[in-house]
Amino acid sequence: MPDDRGGRPERERSRSDFVSEAEEILETLSDRMRELERVFAAGRPHTETINTIFREVHSLKGLASLLGFPEIAAMTHELEDLLSRLRLGGALEGPVLDLLHLCLDALLDALRRVRTGGAPATGLDDIRERLRLAVASIVVPAAPLPPGLDLPADLLAVLTEFEERRLADSHRQGRRLSLVRLRFEPDRLEAQLEVAGHKAAETGEVIARIPVAGEAGIAFDFLLASDRPLRPDDFPAELAPIIRSITTGAPSGGVPPGTDASAEEDREDLAGLSGSLRVPVARLDDVLAQVGDLSIAVAALEQGLREVREVHPEDRRVRALAPRVQGILKRLRALQRSTIEVRLVPLQQVFRRAERLVARTARASGREAALHALGADTEIDKGVMDGLAPSLMHLVTNALVHGIETPEDRERAGKPRQGRVVLSAFRRGASVVIDVIDDGRGISVPAVRAAAEARGLLHAKEPITLAQACDLIFLPGFSTETRVNEVSGRGVGMDVVRRSLRRLKGTVAVRSVEGKGTTFTMIVPISLALVPALIVQAQGRRFAIPLGSIRENVRLLGSRRHREHGGDVYDHPDGPLRLVRLERLLEGSVSDSREAPQGRFALVTLAGGRRLGIVVDGFLGRQDVVVKPVGRWVRDVTGVAGATDLGDASAVLVLDPEALVAAVPEERPHA
């Protein structure tokens, strides 16, 4: 049965996904259980450990229900109930601890069965029953709220059990309690709430967030526990924060020093166990931006020092300063590199998603296909990966829908019924190269030509090369009509792929052999924070051009240059290379009636299939640049990817040569 045939590999995949992730969770759970044993034996507070166990169990539950393991999902659900009773202060006693161990063993067993494809575990129902009994027997004591708590009664009334407990705990730990009222604009509520949440979390622990009735507009009260008094400027001024610190009848901070120390120890144990730390990406961005700015500031200092040295070449003190500043700069660069590395993640994550996508899409489109991933451990910046993922999924879908033929067609063409899609990634310098390769029907030049003609992108009967066909599929509008897509074979929103790659300071190109297959190659910088670039000079101005968009640098020999059809052409080993001066590109034209001066350099860039040599006056060096966004008034200007400050307090444009070339009208040499 066709359904069955497609269904099995899918189930296989979700099974292996589940096993690998669940194994990780259960490993952590085992560690936490041992930790809980120690805490229990020492008679120390167990809330922290129970919290981490709760979170792990919660993840497992989500995973199990997502990937279709209802027995495990149901059992973890009951386990969650028990754990939340314990979180609320329910007594942790021997029998309960035993039951937790029993649950862990049962989960390990269930996972083993999933892995080996054995029958589903049978004991889970029995354990669920025992969990239900235990939940019923655990008495959660009323939260011992501090006496004389100066909180509005209506607020106290809406606090949940858990929130009350946290309130009481925070007070017991001697933290300051505050009630912060913030006002929000209705149409920006979501964004503002998020900001408020972040700010609140920075200052301390958010115990509760309660909407305030009867206020003009929308207001929320944030009940916060913090280690220091809160100030209005802890929150964005636009939220008009009103801070009320909450006092109690009893002196706070009644924690015996011993208890405090052991809690501290707990935290250290936990950190030691996992050896890793989750940090919001935005926080890393801040650090990175500051390190970058610091480097620029020190570079400016170095420049200033150089100027002073020119005036006082003999001054010993001035001379002694130079190596110090150099040393600081060197260390800052190292710091910058390590900060960037913190953000790197393996491509594994998106490759796994692509694998699931292939299974699903193949079934939906009546194809047989397998995905092979190479270099999944290649590391890349988290932000770049997130930006890249949609394009990668798009290319993988296209490979299946437009590339791989139906099994019958493949047999007729003498190919194996099952098509292959290969994802390959490797690092090249400061860039990552990702190939999406299929062994499908390839790009058909006549079909693309016909489609382009139908869209008015080409003159009738105009012959095109394969390279030009490959470029055409990236044009916006090429893909708006489904019928055209089906005929041409490729091109569903390829312009979108190209645009999003460009946003990542990367490129996408395609090679294809008709009947044999197609390869899409994406090249992106490993990190957007620091883009490797070439600093060039043209007409006395400096520009930075990301290395990823340059194929080759050529020192132009006068004897190999000649005029052809009103343009400069260079006799390049790979074939004639059209030359255009950078400043002409920036003016929006590739035509050049004037004879270009001699003795320059050319950056060979490839916009889709179109090779072009961009002529500049000189190379000023290779440098990793921090690309800053430019204001929205110049953001969407063609060919400008951003700007950078090389340390001399002037802005240098970071160019996107591919966009520059694409922006100028194509002029065919054979006029």
Add this chain to the structure above:
Amino acid sequence: MPEAAVVDTRPREHGRILVFVVDGQEYGVTLEPIVEIVRHRGATPVPYADPAIEGIVPLRGRMVTLFDLRRCLDRPARPADGSAQVVVIDSSGDLLGLVVDSVNRVAVLPPDALEPLPAGLRHGPPGMLGGALRHKDGYVLLLELEAMVKRLS
């Protein structure tokens, strides 16, 4: 980057305004969104940008887009040797810099002091000015920043 505060950039009564000179005429903008005032030291031109955009300059790790106010207000170009100052303004998270001849003072906008634009004064493109404030023998013309910025983006 921190969430950008939305600031009402229209001049308000009782509000304070920064008064500067462009080609001999005094103009004012409301004080709230102004980040700082720096000396104009040239800018990096951006290809394909609006002619009123002079270019970009770095300011403490961020990029400021410079608007030539003379150009925005249809005034003659600044003489080649003329010095200028840049009023840096936060506009929904992006920094824009108004290039002016010189910054004069901060003034208070008293209630009911705002008058319609006097005839005879050159106003530039419609919608750029939100009213006039009498000052000594002349007028301070109030810029509608929001309208100006919108026209360019």
